[in-house]
Amino acid sequence: MLASLIYILIFPGFAFLGVFGLFAEFFDRKLYARLQNRVGPPWFQPFADFIKLLGKEEIVPCDANPAMFTLVPVIALSTVVAAFLYIPLWNTTSLLSFNGDIIVILYLLTIPTLAFFIGGWYSSSLFARIGSVRAVTQLFAYEVPLFIGILSAALLANTWSLSEIMTFYNKSPVLALFNILGFGVSLIALLGKLEKVPFDIPEAETEIVAGAFTEYSGKFLALLRLTLDVEMVAGAALLAAVFLPFGLGANPVIGFIFFIAKVLFVIALITLLRTVFARLRIDQMISFCWKRMVPVAILQLLICLILKGVIQR
Numbered sequence: 459m460l461a462s463l464i465y466i467l468i469f470p471g472f473a474f475l476g477v478f479g480l481f482a483e484f485f486d487r488k489l490y491a492r493l494q495n496r497v498g499p500p501w502f503q504p505f506a507d508f509i510k511l512l513g514k515e516e517i518v519p520c521d522a523n524p525a526m527f528t529l530v531p532v533i534a535l536s537t538v539v540a541a542f543l544y545i546p547l548w549n550t551t552s553l554l555s556f557n558g559d560i561i562v563i564l565y566l567l568t569i570p571t572l573a574f575f576i577g578g579w580y581s582s583s584l585f586a587r588i589g590s591v592r593a594v595t596q597l598f599a600y601e602v603p604l605f606i607g608i609l610s611a612a613l614l615a616n617t618w619s620l621s622e623i624m625t626f627y628n629k630s631p632v633l634a635l636f637n638i639l640g641f642g643v644s645l646i647a648l649l650g651k652l653e654k655v656p657f658d659i660p661e662a663e664t665e666i667v668a669g670a671f672t673e674y675s676g677k678f679l680a681l682l683r684l685t686l687d688v689e690m691v692a693g694a695a696l697l698a699a700v701f702l703p704f705g706l707g708a709n710p711v712i713g714f715i716f717f718i719a720k721v722l723f724v725i726a727l728i729t730l731l732r733t734v735f736a737r738l739r740i741d742q743m744i745s746f747c748w749k750r751m752v753p754v755a756i757l758q759l760l761i762c763l764i765l766k767g768v769i770q771r
Contacts, residue, residue: 465543465553475539479687480504485722486690486729493733504687508680516676521582530577531674531681534570538685541566542692545699548713549706550624558618563696564605570685571597571651574660577682578670589669592740593653593660599747600650600657606755607640607647611700614762620699627703634703636765640758641701643751645727648693650743652686655732659740694724 465471483504491498518524544559546552552559571593578590612618614633615626627634650657653669661669668674671682698720705716738746 475688479691482691483687489729511680512677514676519673523580526580530573531678534573535685537566537569538688545695548710551621555621560620574670581673583673585666586670586672588666589660599744600647603643603751603755604647607644610640610759610762611637614766624703628706643755656735656738694721697724
């Protein structure tokens with residue numbers, strides 16, 4: 459029981475993810491600024507913003523549903539932390555590993571977007587409801603190519619366990635190169651899941667203030683922002699585990715260093731993509747996902763099926 463509490467509350471749970479998530483936000487913002495020839499924030503800016511919001515007053519709109527409004531940040535953050543516990547950190551085995559855990563991870567990472575929709579819808583704000591509808595509309599566009607891209611790699615490994623997928627590609631690193639299309643599709647889909655440019659349509663501060671988060675303040679807003687930071691780490695860790703299963707050895711320290719480096723590498727790619735593209739309209743985003751990303755993801759699936767047949771022969 460004590461070990462389980464440590465895993466959930468300290469490492470690799472809330473405490474570790476909170477600190478790493480805020481650092482990832484700094485890394486993302488700093489690199490984003492440097493790519494635009496700006497100085498960017500100091501290293502402590504995300505931590506200072508989080509502490510400042512914790513000290514602010516929480517205001518619940520009089521027409522909002524108080525229970526749903528206050529539960530959404532907790533539910534969103536909890537599900538992301540739960541998903542992270544199934545991702546290996548320094549070797550090919552996670553703390554909670556079983557056959558089918560990759561399905562659980564993808565399911566848990568879907569819940570925060572649904573929670574944002576519920577929170578925005580029940581906050582009774584016009585801007586929040588528009589943002590929440592956009593968020594759930596995007597969900598049905600990027601989730602399909604994301605699932606196909608990641609599960610194609612699992613299909614080639616012939617397992618639905620993330621730990622076994624990493625073990626398979628760690629033993630046969632050449633086969634991981636055949637998943638490059640799936641990695642590209644999943645990386646772009648992750649931009650949509652994190653609501654970052656060019657898929658920041660649900661937030662769109664120039665149009666609808668802050669989208670689903672418009673009416674949130676104080677510690678509720680702090681938890682929602684932390685959820686996005688932690689989700690970025692969890693999503694990057696998932697992509698690193700599936701598509702970059704390298705640097706895993708007997709030494710846990712070296713393995714953990716490689717884990718941090720791979721997560722930061724994926725975040726750097728996300729930052730680069732959101733630097734070079736401008737925001738799309740919601741119809742353009744949906745069209746791009748279904749007409750471009752889905753066919754590429756299906757092509758990746760066919761490549762994995764053919765390669766699997768060749769290997770079995």
